Amino acid sequence: MPLQSLSAKPQNQLTNRDSSDERVEKAATSPYGARAMALLGGNVSPIQRRNIVQQVARTVGNRQVQRLLGSIKGGTTGGLKVGVNPEELGQAEVGYGGTPERQEGACGCGPSCHCGDNGAETEEASSPVSETAGSAGLGGIATIERTIGDGHDLASPRFSGDPELEAAFDDERAVRRGQNGEHVRKIQQALIDLGFKLPRFGADANFGSETSRAVKSFQRNSQLLGRDGDGVVGPVTMENLDQRFGTAVPAPSPNVTITENVTDGPHHNPAGEFLWQIGWNTTGRDGFIVQEINNVYNAQNCNGSANNQVVQTPRYWEAWRVNAAGQVTPNLGAVNDIWSRLRRPGLKGNWSMNANVFFINNLEPAANFTAGGVRDAGDLQATTTQPGNLGTSLLTRHAGGVWDNCGANNTHTPA
Amino acid sequence: MDEKTAIDAISRCSKWDGYTFDPLSHLQAVNLLQPLGKEQALVSLRAFWQKAEASGNWLDDSTRLVLLLRLLFVPKSANLQFPTIRTGSPVVYPSFPEKDFPLFPLALVEDVPLLISPGFNLGGLPQNPLSQIEFCERNCVIRPTPLSPPDNPLPLAETLLKNRPASPELPAMLQAQLLRLVRSVYPVAGENDFGFYSSLQNPEIWQKHLEAFSALKARWNSTLNNYQITS
Numbered sequence: 001m002p003l004q005s006l007s008a009k010p011q012n013q014l015t016n017r018d019s020s021d022e023r024v025e026k027a028a029t030s031p032y033g034a035r036a037m038a039l040l041g042g043n044v045s046p047i048q049r050r051n052i053v054q055q056v057a058r059t060v061g062n063r064q065v066q067r068l069l070g071s072i073k074g075g076t077t078g079g080l081k082v083g084v085n086p087e088e089l090g091q092a093e094v095g096y097g098g099t100p101e102r103q104e105g106a107c108g109c110g111p112s113c114h115c116g117d118n119g120a121e122t123e124e125a126s127s128p129v130s131e132t133a134g135s136a137g138l139g140g141i142a143t144i145e146r147t148i149g150d151g152h153d154l155a156s157p158r159f160s161g162d163p164e165l166e167a168a169f170d171d172e173r174a175v176r177r178g179q180n181g182e183h184v185r186k187i188q189q190a191l192i193d194l195g196f197k198l199p200r201f202g203a204d205a206n207f208g209s210e211t212s213r214a215v216k217s218f219q220r221n222s223q224l225l226g227r228d229g230d231g232v233v234g235p236v237t238m239e240n241l242d243q244r245f246g247t248a249v250p251a252p253s254p255n256v257t258i259t260e261n262v263t264d265g266p267h268h269n270p271a272g273e274f275l276w277q278i279g280w281n282t283t284g285r286d287g288f289i290v291q292e293i294n295n296v297y298n299a300q301n302c303n304g305s306a307n308n309q310v311v312q313t314p315r316y317w318e319a320w321r322v323n324a325a326g327q328v329t330p331n332l333g334a335v336n337d338i339w340s341r342l343r344r345p346g347l348k349g350n351w352s353m354n355a356n357v358f359f360i361n362n363l364e365p366a367a368n369f370t371a372g373g374v375r376d377a378g379d380l381q382a383t384t385t386q387p388g389n390l391g392t393s394l395l396t397r398h399a400g401g402v403w404d405n406c407g408a409n410n411t412h413t414p415a
Numbered sequence: 416m417d418e419k420t421a422i423d424a425i426s427r428c429s430k431w432d433g434y435t436f437d438p439l440s441h442l443q444a445v446n447l448l449q450p451l452g453k454e455q456a457l458v459s460l461r462a463f464w465q466k467a468e469a470s471g472n473w474l475d476d477s478t479r480l481v482l483l484l485r486l487l488f489v490p491k492s493a494n495l496q497f498p499t500i501r502t503g504s505p506v507v508y509p510s511f512p513e514k515d516f517p518l519f520p521l522a523l524v525e526d527v528p529l530l531i532s533p534g535f536n537l538g539g540l541p542q543n544p545l546s547q548i549e550f551c552e553r554n555c556v557i558r559p560t561p562l563s564p565p566d567n568p569l570p571l572a573e574t575l576l577k578n579r580p581a582s583p584e585l586p587a588m589l590q591a592q593l594l595r596l597v598r599s600v601y602p603v604a605g606e607n608d609f610g611f612y613s614s615l616q617n618p619e620i621w622q623k624h625l626e627a628f629s630a631l632k633a634r635w636n637s638t639l640n641n642y643q644i645t646s
Contacts, residue, residue: 263471271609275474293538301583309582310536312504318539330540332473338541340474340503342534343434345610346584353538375504377539405610 154238156245158186168238175233180206187211187233190241191218195296195352195400195415220306221296222314243315243386244294256284256359258394263334268412272299272349272403274341280320280328284359289320289328290390291337291397292356295376299349302406307347316374317390318382319363330379338378345405350415352400356393364389421448421459422466431478431502431520433533433588434609437595438564441528443640445486446561453557456487460548473541478502480544485518486528486562488555495554498547503537510579524571526562527596529589531575566634566642569593569625587615594624600633600642 154160154169164183167173175187185205188198196214212231219229219237228236259281266276280289294315299307320328320336328336341351363369367387374382403412424444429436448456460480467476481500490496496517505520511531513519520532565571572589591612594603603624605611615621636643 277471277473295536295538297536307582309506309508309533309584310504311507312536330543332540332543333468333471335471335473336540338474338537338539340535340537342506342536343432343609344533345434346613346616355538372499372501372542374539375501376536378503378537379501379542380539382539 154242156242158190158245159238159242162186165238168233169235169242171235175207175238177207177209177212177231184211187215187241190245191215194218194244194294194354195298195350196221197350217298220308221298223311240314256282256394258282258284258289258357258359260337260395260397261334266339266399266414268401268414269343270403270410270412271343271345271405272341272347272351272401272412273343274339274351274399274401274412276339276399277335278337279331279334280322280336282322282326282328282359284322285326286324287322287359287361288363289322290317290358290360290363290387291319292317292358292390292393293376294352294354296352296400297341297349298351299344299347301347307344307349310342310344313374313376313384316377316382316384317367317369317387318374318377318380319369320380322359339399341401344403348404348406348409350400350402352415353398355397356390357395357397358390358393360387360389360391362389363387416447416451418459418462421451422463424448425460425463425480425483428479428483429530430475431482431530431532431534432609433506433530434591434612435607436530436592438528438592439596439598439641441483441486442526442562442564442596444483445558446637446640448487449558449561453488453552453555456557457548457552460484461545464544464548474502474537477541477544481542481547482521482528482530484544484547484551485521486523487558488551489558490555492554498550500547501542503535503539503541505532505535507532508582508585510581511585522575524575525565525568527564527568527571527593528562529571529575529592531585531589533584533588561637563637564596564635567629568596569628583616584612587612587621590615590621590624597628597633597642600631600644601628 152170154162154166159165162183164173164175164181165186168175175183182205184207185203187207188203188205188211191211191214192198192203196217198210198214201208201210215233215237216229216231218241219231222237222240224236224240228234233241260278261281262276262278264275264277266274268274282289292315295312296314297310297312299310301307320330322328330336339353363381364387367383367385369381369383369387371381372379374384376382400415401412402415404410424447428440428444429438448459451459460483464476464480467473467480470476478500481502485497499513500520507513508531511522516522516531518528520530522529522531569590572586572593575589576586591606594601594606598606601624603611605614615624631644633642633644635641
């Protein structure tokens with residue numbers, strides 16, 4: 001059992017401004033204080049200890065467990081050896097999805113690990129749990145509890161469960177220049193997949209200046225400003241990235257198919273102009289086709305400076321009604337959906353549109369679909385609030401291009 | 416005037432593309448339809464859209480129609496404004512905000528329509544322009560007089576840009592539009608190319624156009640609905 005000493009490591013996650021006496025009082029007077037104190041005092045069997053922790057976690061949530069442990073540690077236990085591991089918390093119940101097998105050896109010389117002065121990676125043999133959790137000591141345990149399975153978790157399959165990215169999402173540790181490791185590689189690959197290029201180093205798992213620039217581009221594209229646009233992946237940027245890649249939790253999916261019937265295009269015309277018109281075919285009835293669109297648009301003046309005249313909605317959802325006969329409205333003749341990019345002569349740049357298409361029975365009121373609600377969607381019912389009832393994507397669509405209309409160049413190629 | 420003549424005039428109207436926009440096309444269509452009166456003009460506009468719907472060129476035809484509506488009709492009340500065109504996300508220059516331009520994406524400067532937004536991006540479906548026609552039918556009157564542009568319209572770009580710092584491409588885009596307006600008397604090679612505006616980003620070239628056109632002493636001829644050089 002990798003039990004740890006409370007006093008063995010710093011726990012920078014648990015700063016508490018209360019005095020020692022106040023912390024004792026809080027712990028003792030909390031509904032679970034007595035049990036927690038008993039646990040920490042060691043007057044219980046291992047099985048009892050496990051049951052108590054699980055009960056506390058189930059009942060009051062991981063944050064409360066963390067608070068209890070943090071406040072008690074602050075002044076009353078001194079050098080008392082206590083410890084908790086994820087098994088005691090009940091991994092499945094608190095949503096911790098990691099496995100020791102997967103996490104062993106995952107340490108790079110980044111924030112998840114402890115590096116020696118010479119930069120060599122060192123691991124603390126006595127604390128594989130904190131190692132895999134991406135932090136240290138009880139702080140590490142608390143981080144597991146807080147960052148994964150606390151109800152504020154990353155949803156996309158590519159990010160969900162990564163301790164470092166969950167920590168960034170929870171505003172505990174940002175992912176920034178100088179870091180390296182698998183979590184950095186995931187960020188880099190996500191940026192590349194969204195059209196933010198890393199032309200020199202690619203997804204090399206090292207967060208350098210190229211990655212920082214790509215993060216800033218993503219932040220600009222997501223209309224993140226100020227602190228949220230500084231090239232560092234903090235909670236807001238992490239949330240925006242996560243949202244671009246959908247949910248890991250599959251919702252019930254109707255047994256329907258959706259296909260696109262191309263009526264015109266796709267045409268990659270000069271100077272970044274693009275046109276693609278389609279109509280929907282579906283076996284679904286009495287419901288809605290919902291399309292999630294993820295936009296990327298980067299334009300540059302010919303001198304290389306950014307041209308930010310085009311402002312568009314980075315992510316939105318738009319809906320068409322499907323009646324009992326399978327007719328899809330609104331429509332213009334056989335056309336239900338048009339993707340177009342305007343001409344930008346005298347500029348260069350790249351753009352992409354990635355879409356997931358769903359069929360649902362009802363438009364969720366909370367999502368607030370409104371006709372004309374998102375300008376990019378034209379006259380369709382649309383929203384920037386992610387609906388919670390989309391289920392599984394039945395169709396994915398992509399279009400993109402790189403254009404150069406500077407000097408004698410006149411290219412626009414699909415990408 | 417037969418319906419075909421009216422539909423052809425509407426068909427010639429420029430679409431929403433700032434780099435190819437020709438003010439003369441809209442000006443001539445307005446001046447052709449305005450004498451018909453509101454009811455007959457609406458009949459012609461609907462006939463155009465009926466034909467356009469069958470063609471499948473939705474995006475271009477819908478924008479040429481809604482731009483024309485903004486020039487041909489005037490809201491009955493000062494409190495009324497044309498509804499936003501739901502055809503995508505437009506490029507809006509910060510110094511040309513939509514709230515300052517009730518005909519957005521157009522600005523009507525001394526009876527010359529200029530397109531102040533180069534275009535829009537769409538990932539959805541454009542509004543059926545019939546709804547904009549219906550707005551005009553319910554809430555507008557047809558403009559009381561034909562459009563009558565000045566004899567020398569080229570300085571209007573500076574008029575519009577005065578006190579509004581613009582991004583580099585906008586002045587040249589507007590200047591190219593004005594050169595298309597006077598092309599019957601002052602043709603410039605390549606003016607129909609969407610990249611034509613690039614050459615105008617050199618201020619000296621634009622100055623030469625201003626001087627050369629002024630020396631022509633051209634005049635707007637309301638009968639011809641075009642510019643004419645008078646001796």
